[in-house]
Amino acid sequence: DAGVIQSPRHEVTEMGQEVTLRCKPISGHDYLFWYRQTMMRGLELLIYFNNNVPIDDSGMPEDRFSAKMPNASFSTLKIQPSEPRDSAVYFCASSFGTEYEQYFGPGTRLTVT
Amino acid sequence: LAKTTQPISMDSYEGQEVNITCSHNNIATNDYITWYQQFPSQGPRFIIQGYKTKVTNEVASLFIPADRKSSTLSLPRVSLSDTAVYYCLVGDERGSTLGRLYFGRGTQLTVWP
Numbered sequence A: 001d002a003g004v005i006q007s008p009r010h011e012v013t014e015m016g017q018e019v020t021l022r023c024k025p026i027s028g029h030d031y032l033f034w035y036r037q038t039m040m041r042g043l044e045l046l047i048y049f050n051n052n053v054p055i056d057d058s059g060m061p062e063d064r065f066s067a068k069m070p071n072a073s074f075s076t077l078k079i080q081p082s083e084p085r086d087s088a089v090y091f092c093a094s095s096f097g098t099e100y101e102q103y104f105g106p107g108t109r110l111t112v113t
Numbered sequence B: 001l002a003k004t005t006q007p008i009s010m011d012s013y014e015g016q017e018v019n020i021t022c023s024h025n026n027i028a029t030n031d032y033i034t035w036y037q038q039f040p041s042q043g044p045r046f047i048i049q050g051y052k053t054k055v056t057n058e059v060a061s062l063f064i065p066a067d068r069k070s071s072t073l074s075l076p077r078v079s080l081s082d083t084a085v086y087y088c089l090v091g092d093e094r095g096s097t098l099g100r101l102y103f104g105r106g107t108q109l110t111v112w113p
Helices: none
Strands: A005-007 A010-013 A019-024 A031-038 A042-050 A053-056 A065-071 A074-079 A088-095 A108-112 B009-013 B018-023 B033-038 B045-050 B053-056 B061-064 B070-075 B084-089 B107-112
Touching: A005 A088, A010 A019, A019 A088, A019 A108, A031 A074, A042 A065, A042 A074, A053 A065, A074 A088, B009 B018, B018 B084, B018 B107, B033 B061, B045 B053, B045 B061, B045 B070, B070 B084
Parallel strands: A010 A108, B009 B107
Antiparallel strands: A005 A019, A019 A074, A031 A042, A031 A088, A042 A053, A065 A074, A088 A108, B018 B070, B033 B045, B033 B084, B053 B061, B061 B070, B084 B107
């Protein structure tokens, strides 16, 4: 298996622009997680899905952030409009049957200028 | 709001055994203890999970005392490639998933030649 796939790997955008991050989980996994990592706050869980249904989005920082999972093999995290404080590495992870043993993707490094 | 407490950093030399202790005084009865490892520019990787006593796999051992208020990740004979951030995850009294998946900042382990 190719593991969790994320795209793009790097994204540089200007403040106010819409940003869409993409994730393909490992085939057969029923949990999908979106995280954000910064030096200041460490690794934070934003939202997670189980069987394509959002279960808990209380980690999403504000309404500018939204996430969807239209099918078992694809998820997006959208930021609209983006702000410089959104600059971070965003990770997607997936797991099967449990929330604990997760497999992380390589991450998307987002820079908002 | 800290759910776990770990040392910010640790140093060791190649060939030594390293023990990283995590405090989790508010661990709930049903919660497991999970450890992850993160190398620079990569997503975290699941290492080991346990509930009580001792768990061992090919990578590490996890020691959990009877009161479960702490746990110790033991890495035998570390090498330079074990230099990474190590995260301890447990639940909190709320029982929410976001509480169980609180990574925080972890422990930066640096192994010297």
